[in-house]
Amino acid sequence: MTDSPDSTSPERDERHRARMVRKKAVIDARIAEAQDERGLLLVHTGIGKGKSSSAFGMAARALGHGMKVGVVQFIKGRRDTGEQLFFRRFPDEVRYHVMGEGFTWDTQDRARDLQSAAAAWAVAVELLRDPAIGLVLLDELNIAFKHGYLDVDQVLADLAGRPAHQHVVVTGRGAPPALVEAADTVTDMSLVKHAFQAGVRAQQGIEW
Template sequence: MSVGSEDTKDRAGYAATSDERHRERMQRKKELIDRKIARATIERGVLVVNTGNGKGKSSSGFGMLARSLGHGFQCGVVQFIKGSFSTGEEAFFRRFEELDYHVMGEGFTWETQDKERDIRAAQAAWAIAARMLADPGYDFVLLDELNIALAHRYIALDDVLAAVAARPPQQHVVITGRGAPDALIEAADTVTDMRVVKHAFKAGIKAQKGIEL
């Protein structure tokens, strides 16, 4: 047998062994995941909190909104901060009859520069959100940037905790915004803390339609 033939045979044997090891690893992984899935038997609404300084908190919430609408859920959205400018998500999602959409903020706090006005806007938004959280007709509720209103103490944290705890058993709730309070994180079922690695704005690139707007 030539040297070239031996090399080809060795490579083929190595590839076969590597494939077998891969199959064995994937089989063990599948068995582990299947066991975890089998243990997850509770079916109820979940409270999701997206926080942190990184981009994507609201985007993730609206992604879950799209998924919920795809399943035919009745959904509600309350935006606590955004409001002084139009966004792509508002333009897109308002076309759905299954969605009750409220933009209640008057812009970022450094834009309004009026604390009492911000408090009134936040509390008006919370009144609508509290109504949704008490209504079993809503399957999914997105409270966008609520964490910011909580961080500024425009809304009482105890009121929010009581409302999410007393909501209908099958209702899903997503709360976004940086600075989520510890008590809300503790109450949540799923928490994601988004971290900044790079952001185009720091390089002087303005907010772009489809990305930030």
């Protein structure tokens, strides 16, 4: 475990310094090896919290660097999400599309869900063909795969055809294996615990 913050001594400080010198050498060498730059495909999956919010945090980062961002939300949940309210402030920088028809257990209409998934993907393809867009965020796309509303191979073909420098981040539980295989960076957000389990309702600024 950690030492207490006040336990400092010349010996301990020197041990720390020597350890960090070694660590820095290892890390610097790894950074020097990693020189490739290209548009990445990132996948945020798993049952924990943070998949979509992390993608929106990347959108904020990208905007900070002057990039343009495209968003397609494949699940139309509540209309007043914080992310939508916020990123719609910047219409010249963010193309924001809320598509889909709500969570499928709300609609209970498979035929309509199939149609709206296809329409949402058509909008995504427009973004994936626009070299001016540096980051494309496909929020809850994995849910469309889970219900068989979109064909993974077709989606992967469209992703592969995007501009070379364009980043894409896909979110949602249950990323299909072929998407994980194709991705550059994959994070599984795993649930350690969630306030909902303790009877706390979804709150603004946190879940939406």
